[in-house]
Amino acid sequence: MKKAVSVMVLVAVAALTIFCFGSVASAGEEIKMVGVITKIDIAGKDAKTATATLKDNKTEQLVVITVEDDLTLDKFKDHRIVEGDEIRCKYEVIDGKNVSKLFRKTAGC
Amino acid sequence: MKMTKAIAAALGLALTATTVLAAGVHPGKESIEKSGYKGPETCEECHPGSAKGFLDTVHWKHASKVTNVEGIDAKVEYGMKNRIYVMCNGNDIVNNLKEIPKSPVTGKSKFSGCNTCHPGNHLSDVGSTGAAAEAAVDCLVCHSTDYDFRQRKPFKNEKGEVVMGQDRSTKAALAIGKPTVKNCMVCHEAAGGGVIVKRGFSFTKDTDAHAAKGMVCVDCHKAKDHKMPTGHDPNNWANDGVFVSCADTSCHGVKPHKDADLNRHCAKIACQTCHIPRTGGAFAKDFTVWEQTPDKFYEPTTLKKEANETTPVYAWYNGTVKNTPHFIGPKGSKKDGKSKITPFKIFQGKAYYNKQTGELLSMDFAQPMSDGDTRAGVLSAAKTLGLKNPEKIAKEAVPGWQTIYFGSNHLVTKTKALYCANCHAPNGVLNFKDLGYSDKEIVKLTSPELFMEKLAQKQKEEW
Structure with missing residues (x-):
């Protein structure tokens, strides 16, 4: 009886976990976050892709975002966006990468 | 003979300038490479009076008669x-760029102000005039495509004044052109x-x-x-x-x-x-x-x-x-x-x-x-x-x-x-009543009668 209850509890926990975090991992779905840049990796002036590591304001987890749009890459290259900036970001999980769909500084004048 | 040489020289210069401009390259590269970039005085070598003139624009004054x-x-x-x-609720006067009081939570401060975008160095600020202001104009922030924005940050100088930094590198100056x-x-x-x-x-x-x-x-x-x-x-x-x-x-x-x-x-x-x-x-x-x-x-x-x-x-x-x-x-x-x-x-x-x-x-x-x-x-x-x-x-x-x-x-x-039906329809985007049209006018303005024949003909042609 105890074993059966344990199994049921395990199944329930597993189901709850999938329910809670399933959306984070699912491909094709747009995920929104606000976080501070802790690191930018970009390979020179001609780079067509870069990664930025954001510390999620809500979860405090580090999320690595792949940036491919020219506008944001240009802001990395001329340092309009730098480490320490707070970013409003939307991304999709594509082939295991968190690909940015929107990457903007929250600050303005 | 002298005249011929002069004409040839003028044509040569014109051709060089035209070629440079046609290639999208700003003239004066050699001079900047040789002497380095010294701020507006470098630009003034070819554009005399530009800095002084700029001080009389809205971009510098952030104001005009209205x-x-x-x-x-x-x-x-x-x-x-x-x-x-x-x-904004603030403006350059009440929100002049400054270091804000420390956060009671973190003990940290930061710089903030409405005039952070002003193309001067803050010591020569919104609406300032004179030689110091002319020398403070940040020409490259608008004209360079290779500006390093790490340089354009506010900081305090040795006197405790808040200064806005500028990228005045030769590298940035060599990438000048139309904004x-x-x-x-x-x-x-x-x-x-x-x-x-x-x-x-x-x-x-x-x-x-x-x-x-x-x-x-x-x-x-x-x-x-x-x-x-x-x-x-x-x-x-x-x-x-x-x-x-x-x-x-x-x-x-x-x-x-x-x-x-x-x-x-x-x-x-x-x-x-x-x-x-x-x-x-x-x-x-x-x-x-x-x-x-x-x-x-x-x-x-x-x-x-x-x-x-x-x-x-x-x-x-x-x-x-x-x-x-x-x-x-x-x-x-x-x-x-x-x-x-x-x-x-x-x-x-x-x-x-x-x-x-x-x-x-x-x-x-x-x-x-x-x-x-x-x-x-x-x-x-x-x-x-x-x-x-x-x-x-x-x-x-x-x-x-x-x-x-x-x-x-x-x-x-x-x-x-x-297009026609976006406005000329009972549920169109324009509220003709609020715009002052009479009920009679609205009936006419929201009827397909206005465009039926013409659009039907167009539709026939398209398909």
Whole structure:
């Protein structure tokens, strides 16, 4: 009886976990976050892709975002966006990468 | 013989200059490489008088005399230097760039101010004049495509003065030319408290027909002597005395369509009405309640949407502006013979009003940014502006709303422009009743009778 209850509890926990975090991992779905840049990796002036590591304001987890749009890459290259900036970001999980769909500084004048 | 040599030399120079310009390369590269970049004095070698001239523009003064807005002094210059309205609620005077009080939570401070975008070094600030101001102009922030923005940060010098840094490297100077979209957007995209907040547009090939054609901002806002043509936005008062219009002969002219019926619309309908059917950006802000951000500083509560995510409102506009403590927007009517139906981005902001006079009060952001105390911000601004009894004013200040009609002049589309049935239908985008049409006129204006035969023929031709 105890074993059966344990199994049921395990199944329930597993189901709850999938329910809670399933959306984070699912491909094709747009995920929104606000976080501070802790690191930018970009390979020179001609780079067509870069990664930025954001510390999620809500979860405090580090999320690595792949940036491919020219506008944001240009802001990395001329340092309009730098480490320490707070970013409003939307991304999709594509082939295991968190690909940015929107990457903007929250600050303005 | 001498004459022949002179002509040959002149032709040679002209050819060299033409070749350099045609290749998109700014002349003078060798000179800059040899002597390095020394600020405006380097630019002045080929553009004498430019720095002094620039000091007399809105980009430097953040103000100008304003002739189309009611209730203001025609002899005084107005602009972000001194205006009080609810998109910003501060201005260059009360929100002069400074180090804000330390956060009581983190003990950290930061620099903040409305004039962070001013193209000087802050020691020579908004509206300054003289040799020091001329030498302080940051030519490269607008003209270089290789500017290092790590250099353009505020810092305190040895005297404790707040200075705005500049990139004056030879590398940046070697990448000069006509301002690109990026150069303009460095400041203009983040105005009002963040990207796509104030104006509500982005200028990319996906969002604007002009950008899709490879045009840049200064193709329409074509400056002469740094005086920048603008439109007639009811909330953008300062101007250099030159204006841009879609109907300029060098652009679309007064008969821009092949179809005479569409051209007839141009007499009463602004181009933007059909060709800018969407808007975006902030639609409401509350300066009386600031939200704590993750860095433990505070920002005014702001509601916003992306570009093309909100719909404009339409009103008759004759180029003059109603200006009261609770409303800034277009004046005009169906009957005045000058007005056109024009789209606007609506924005509403909550801020403090003077209990005694009913006037909108300004706010110094330093204190509220540090600890959220908005009345302390009102007190500081009242003191800076020399108002009598500032403590009483701040204590008794009454929260209230102001509605602002912003011009909606970007996000231009050809393919998604409004067509006949978008307006001429019972559920059309134009509220003909509010626009002053009679019931009889509305019945006619909302009937397919207006376009049935013509569109049926067109449909037949297309299919």
